[in-house]
Amino acid sequence: MASKIIVKNLKKAFGPLEVIKDMSLEVEDREVVVVIGPSGSGKSTFLRCLNRLESIDGGTVIIDGFDLTDKSVDINKVRRNIGMVFQHFNLFPHKTALGNVMLAPITLGILSKTQATERGLEMLRKVGLSDKANVYPAQLSGGQKQRVAIARSLALNPDVMLFDEPTSALDPEMVSEVLAVMKELANGGMTMVVVTHEMGFAREVGDRVIFMDGGYIVEEGSPEELIRNPKEPRTIDFLRKVL
Amino acid sequence: MKALNLFTQHLPTFLKALAITTYVTVISLIFATLIGIVFGLFKISKKKPLVLAANFYLSIIRGTPLLVQTLFIYFGLPMALGFRWPWATFYWRSQPILAAIVIMSLNAGAYMTELVRGGIESVDPGQMEAARSLGMSYGQAMVQVVMPQALRTMLPSIVNQFIVTLKDTSLLSMIGLRELVQNAKIIVANNMEALTMYAIVGLFYWVIVTLLSSAASNLERRTTYGK
Ligand SMILES: Nc1ncnc2c1ncn2[C@@H]1O[C@H](COP(=O)(O)OP(=O)(O)OP(=O)(O)O)[C@@H](O)[C@H]1O
Ligand SMILES: [Mg+2]
Numbered sequence: 001m002a003s004k005i006i007v008k009n010l011k012k013a014f015g016p017l018e019v020i021k022d023m024s025l026e027v028e029d030r031e032v033v034v035v036i037g038p039s040g041s042g043k044s045t046f047l048r049c050l051n052r053l054e055s056i057d058g059g060t061v062i063i064d065g066f067d068l069t070d071k072s073v074d075i076n077k078v079r080r081n082i083g084m085v086f087q088h089f090n091l092f093p094h095k096t097a098l099g100n101v102m103l104a105p106i107t108l109g110i111l112s113k114t115q116a117t118e119r120g121l122e123m124l125r126k127v128g129l130s131d132k133a134n135v136y137p138a139q140l141s142g143g144q145k146q147r148v149a150i151a152r153s154l155a156l157n158p159d160v161m162l163f164d165e166p167t168s169a170l171d172p173e174m175v176s177e178v179l180a181v182m183k184e185l186a187n188g189g190m191t192m193v194v195v196t197h198e199m200g201f202a203r204e205v206g207d208r209v210i211f212m213d214g215g216y217i218v219e220e221g222s223p224e225e226l227i228r229n230p231k232e233p234r235t236i237d238f239l240r241k242v243l
Numbered sequence: 244m245k246a247l248n249l250f251t252q253h254l255p256t257f258l259k260a261l262a263i264t265t266y267v268t269v270i271s272l273i274f275a276t277l278i279g280i281v282f283g284l285f286k287i288s289k290k291k292p293l294v295l296a297a298n299f300y301l302s303i304i305r306g307t308p309l310l311v312q313t314l315f316i317y318f319g320l321p322m323a324l325g326f327r328w329p330w331a332t333f334y335w336r337s338q339p340i341l342a343a344i345v346i347m348s349l350n351a352g353a354y355m356t357e358l359v360r361g362g363i364e365s366v367d368p369g370q371m372e373a374a375r376s377l378g379m380s381y382g383q384a385m386v387q388v389v390m391p392q393a394l395r396t397m398l399p400s401i402v403n404q405f406i407v408t409l410k411d412t413s414l415l416s417m418i419g420l421r422e423l424v425q426n427a428k429i430i431v432a433n434n435m436e437a438l439t440m441y442a443i444v445g446l447f448y449w450v451i452v453t454l455l456s457s458a459a460s461n462l463e464r465r466t467t468y469g470k
Contacts, residue, residue, distance in 0.1 A: 008302065027387070051376055053372055053375065053376060075377045076379070076380055077378065078378075078379065079375065079376055079378040080377070080378035082376070083376075084373075084376040086369060086372070086373065088369060088371035090367070090369040090370060090371065090372065091373075092373070092374075092388055094391050094392055094395065095390065103377075103387060103388075104374075104377035104378060106388050107379055107383050108377075108378055108379065108383075110278060149373075153376075153377070156377060
């Protein structure tokens with residue numbers, strides 16, 4: 001089975017600041033990889049390189065066989081296959097929940113308006129928000145917003161989903177509803193890369209955890225071994241702080 | 244009441260002049276908005292020549308008085324390029340409407356450019372990122388996601404620009420457009436009632452501007468979607 005995501009010797013700098021110095025990682029089909037690391041260690045930057053929201057300075061990123069560093073690859077086509085969920089939801093405030101979910105399939109000419117409505121309603125049902133179809137984001141709770149954001153990504157039927165701290169901006173009582181949706185996605189066979197500090201989720205849903213610091217992957221392993229028995233001092237130090 | 248008599252006597256020509264003023268303002272503002280969107284996008288683009296073109300345009304318009312722009316476009320350009328501004332264009336007979344619209348559009352376009360740029364920059368960059376991550380192109384994301392939000396926040400400022408342009412059309416009396424001021428000038432030349440006539444002109448502007456200002460502050464209050 002070929003890997004869904006192949007990252008080789010990735011480098012990324014912002015001016016003089018080398019955020020990612022050398023990272024390599026392969027993610028298998030249906031695998032859930034959880035990324036942890038201290039604030040500012042480049043977790044978001046790493047994730048954003050995977051759909052080229054950040055330009056890639058060195059190395060290669062291959063998703064589904066498409067080399068993102070190859071200039072002839074149509075990045076817009078590749079991105080349809082990679083859903084991304086942001087810490088602050090980034091819902092479109094001028095569209096209803098359903099409008100948010102329908103916008104990309106219609107704009108990209110993938111679905112007709114009728115088909116997109118049907119698909120949009122189906123995706124909202126999947127995240128448990130059928131009753132909020134005609135509500136604007138301003139009237140949704142944080143957890144509901146994030147579930148709409150997930151539905152919006154799912155509308156394009158992606159093979160890979162990237163999550164950047166999807167629950168960190170939520171009130172504690174809303175975290176579980178979002179994690180439940182993510183867990184269901186993982187059980188359904190979605191390939192996922194998740195940046196999160198939710199160690200419970202990492203243990204329960206993750207197949208692998210990687211710990212990032214200083215521009216490198218410092219340590220990786222199964223959730224059990226990495227969280228219970230970290231070997232590197234920096235990992236031990238970090239886990240002591242978050243657990 | 245002499246003033247009232249003068250007012251009713253000249254009301255028909257003033258209403259026509261008001262129509263011309265409003266017409267030039269509305270049409271010019273539409274073009275200015277289009278100019279503003281194009282140059283506003285130039286200004287935020289990463290392509291140097293586009294940014295330079297936008298900056299050149301802005302600095303010319305904002306660095307010179309509207310009166311000089313009016314004289315240059317109406318009298319200067321035809322001499323240089325060997326043409327005459329038509330006096331029977333659009334809807335109005337025997338009025339330099341086309342020149343008037345060109346002058347006001349180019350002028351207001353520069354100010355609209357800054358409004359558009361500010362409007363786009365006021366939209367959370369996360370909106371563009373979310374749209375791009377869904378596979379939309381830069382242009383699609385602009386049209387579908389960023390611009391609708393930018394235009395909405397710009398709406399009160401657009402109304403303010405409308406007020407400015409409306410008042411600025413008074414300068415077009417310089418080229419003989421029979422808007423409110425020119426209409427008064429023509430009447431004053433006959434009846435010497437400068438005080439009353441210009442007071443009437445002022446009243447017309449004041450009423451419209453006051454109405455528009457309250458519309459603008461109303462718009463400012465309604466800024467959240469779905470509320
Ligand atoms: N667009 C940018 N321009 C300049 N510097 C940036 C940019 N984006 C991120 N950085 C810097 O790169 C470093 C890594 O940022 P990144 O957001 O990837 O960290 P992170 O691990 O996601 O942190 P957090 O846990 O706080 O989200 C930080 O020092 C940040 O200030
Ligand atoms: Mg981050």
